[in-house]
Amino acid sequence: xxxxxxxxxxxxxTLTIGIxxxxxxxxxxxxxxxxxxxxxxxxxxxTCELAVVPLSNEPLAPGQALSSFIASPSNEPALRxxxxxxxxxxxxxxxxxxxxxxxxGKTHLxxxxxRDLEHSGEVLQIGANAxxxxxxxxxxxxxxxxxxxxxxxxxxxxxxDLEALEGREASQSELAxxxxxxxxxxxxxxxxxRHPAAQLEAIxxxxxxxxxxxxxxxxHPTEWETxxxxxxxxxxxxxxxxxxxxxxxxxxKLAGNLKRLDTLLTELMLQPPCRQNMTxxxxxxxxxxxxxxxxxxxxxxxVLSQVTRHFNxxxxxxxxxxxxxxxxxxxxxxMYLLRQHCNLSYPEIGQxxxxxxxxxxxxxxxxxxxxxxxxxxxxTLDLLEKELLERLKAGG
Numbered sequence: 148x149x150x151x152x153x154x155x156x157x158x159x160x161t162l163t164i165g166i167x168x169x170x171x172x173x174x175x176x177x178x179x180x181x182x183x184x185x186x187x188x189x190x191x192x193x194t195c196e197l198a199v200v201p202l203s204n205e206p207l208a209p210g211q212a213l214s215s216f217i218a219s220p221s222n223e224p225a226l227r228x229x230x231x232x233x234x235x236x237x238x239x240x241x242x243x244x245x246x247x248x249x250x251x252g253k254t255h256l257x258x259x260x261x262r263d264l265e266h267s268g269e270v271l272q273i274g275a276n277a278x279x280x281x282x283x284x285x286x287x288x289x290x291x292x293x294x295x296x297x298x299x300x301x302x303x304x305x306x307x308d309l310e311a312l313e314g315r316e317a318s319q320s321e322l323a324x325x326x327x328x329x330x331x332x333x334x335x336x337x338x339x340x341r342h343p344a345a346q347l348e349a350i351x352x353x354x355x356x357x358x359x360x361x362x363x364x365x366x367h368p369t370e371w372e373t374x375x376x377x378x379x380x381x382x383x384x385x386x387x388x389x390x391x392x393x394x395x396x397x398x399x400k401l402a403g404n405l406k407r408l409d410t411l412l413t414e415l416m417l418q419p420p421c422r423q424n425m426t427x428x429x430x431x432x433x434x435x436x437x438x439x440x441x442x443x444x445x446x447x448x449x450v451l452s453q454v455t456r457h458f459n460x461x462x463x464x465x466x467x468x469x470x471x472x473x474x475x476x477x478x479x480x481x482m483y484l485l486r487q488h489c490n491l492s493y494p495e496i497g498q499x500x501x502x503x504x505x506x507x508x509x510x511x512x513x514x515x516x517x518x519x520x521x522x523x524x525x526x527t528l529d530l531l532e533k534e535l536l537e538r539l540k541a542g543g
Contacts, residue, residue: 155200156254156274156307161410162187163198168384171201178490181417198409199416201384213259217380219373222252225364229256233263236303236335240362242326243337244344247366250406253339254307256366260337261305267335268302275311279318286317295321299328302335309340313349323354336361374398374405381408385416387425396428400435411435445488445535447499453535454481457527466501478502479510480528486511488535 152170156163164183166174174180184197213233218226225245232240245253261272273281285294298304304325312318329336340347343365344358369377378394389397397415401407415434425431451462458477465478478500485496486507496507518525 151202155258157277158274158308158311159195161196161198163200163409165200165202167202168386171199171385175416178492180413181490184413184417196410197413199413200409203384213263215380216256216259217373217377218252219367219369221367222369225256225366228362228364229260232260232335232337236264236267237329237333241330241333241335241337242358242361243335244340244358244361244363245337245366246340246343246363248341248368250401250404251366251368252405253366254406257305257307257337257339261303264303264305264335269300270303270305271298271301272305272307274307275309275318275322278306278322279312279315282318282321295324295328298325299332301329303337304329304334305337307339309338309347309350310342316351319351319354323351323357326354326357330357330360368403369405371398374401374403377405378408381412382425385412387416389425390428392428393425393431396431396435445538447485447489447491449538450484450489450535451481451499453531453538454484457531457534479514480531482507482510483514483528484531484535488532 152164152166152174154162155165166180180197180199187195187197213226213230216226216229228240228243232243245256247253257272261270264270282291282294285291306322312322326336338358343363344350344355347355347358375391375394375398378397379389379391382389382394382397397408397411401411415431451465454460454477455462455465458473460474460477464474465481467474469475482496482500482502485491485499486493491499493504493507493511496502497504500507514524514528518528
């Protein structure tokens with residue numbers, strides 16, 4: 148089965164990747180998302196974060212269709228214009244400049260447009276920085292003619308974050324050339340920026356003039372109620388079922404900057420066992436306060452020590468061939484916590500407790516399911532995780 152995972156956007160602050168919903172749980176279970184997040188944090192010296200976007204339909208462009216795009220009342224005109232562009236690409240609003248402050252929804256509206264414009268032919272949605280890098284690669288490889296033919300032959304070109312081209316004169320000239328060529332073929336062009344064309348002081352006159360010949364529309368910051376609705380919809384893509392008070396906690400954490408929503412949700416879903424506790428506002432509040440999960444800071448020895456202390460056992464008991472509930476339940480809890488908090492693979496967990504890796508896998512899935520069905524187990528796991536966090540803060 149093809150994975151269909153892809154890089155959606157790269158900025159100095161964020162690497163955004165799309166993962167099909169059908170593969171999302173696998174990526175979470177086998178630690179791939181955590182490994183990506185940890186590696187990205189390390190190589191960027193904690194200046195770049197990972198954002199995961201669950202993709203709804205694998206073969207198609209990432210993002211939601213316009214029909215499911217959540218717009219605030221103040222942004223309904225932008226949504227209506229976008230719908231008109233989809234019905235009549237290249238006819239009335241090309242190029243179309245969508246502008247507004249960070250977090251107002253420009254990128255997500257651009258993704259929705261890219262998805263719905265696929266009926267018109269080949270569509271390219273690309274960040275301005277990525278456009279510049281592709282141009283540099285073409286110049287180096289002496290394939291500029293091929294690069295231009297590909298861009299100019301598109302049915303639709305959607306460029307995000309135009310200000311990223313500030314100081315890149317060749318990229319600006321190339322984009323202006325593309326807009327002129329695509330206007331002649333009645334192709335659709337959409338560009339996003341933080342400011343209207345007339346205020347883009349660092350953009351050269353030819354590109355600015357090309358944008359001024361088209362249409363432009365301002366996107367306004369989303370109201371609190373719309374932000375809550377967006378959070379509810381976005382969390383549902385992860386397969387979780389949040390409550391309104393949970394969505395409210397997330398909105399408060401974002402402080403109006405929806406641009407960080409995918410990053411924040413990625414951090415939340417990497418926090419064990421947050422995926423199963425999205426109905427618990429106090430749990431989410433505590434998790435948000437802890438900050439992002441990176442490399443596992445809790446050692447396996449600390450987990451085993453905490454579990455055996457709680458159940459008045461010895462570590463050798465967990466490794467022994469004892470099958471009584473007094474030992475098997477703590478052993479399964481230890482396996483669950485080792486998986487959640489120490490980033491160990493199932494074979495590594497099995498090796499530490501002298502069991503086959505399938506036993507560790509069974510224990511993890513069993514407790515993950517029963518955590519919400521068994522109040523006593525839920526309380527025990529919460530207590531152990533709280534104690535582990537306290538030991539970590541105290542230095543082990």
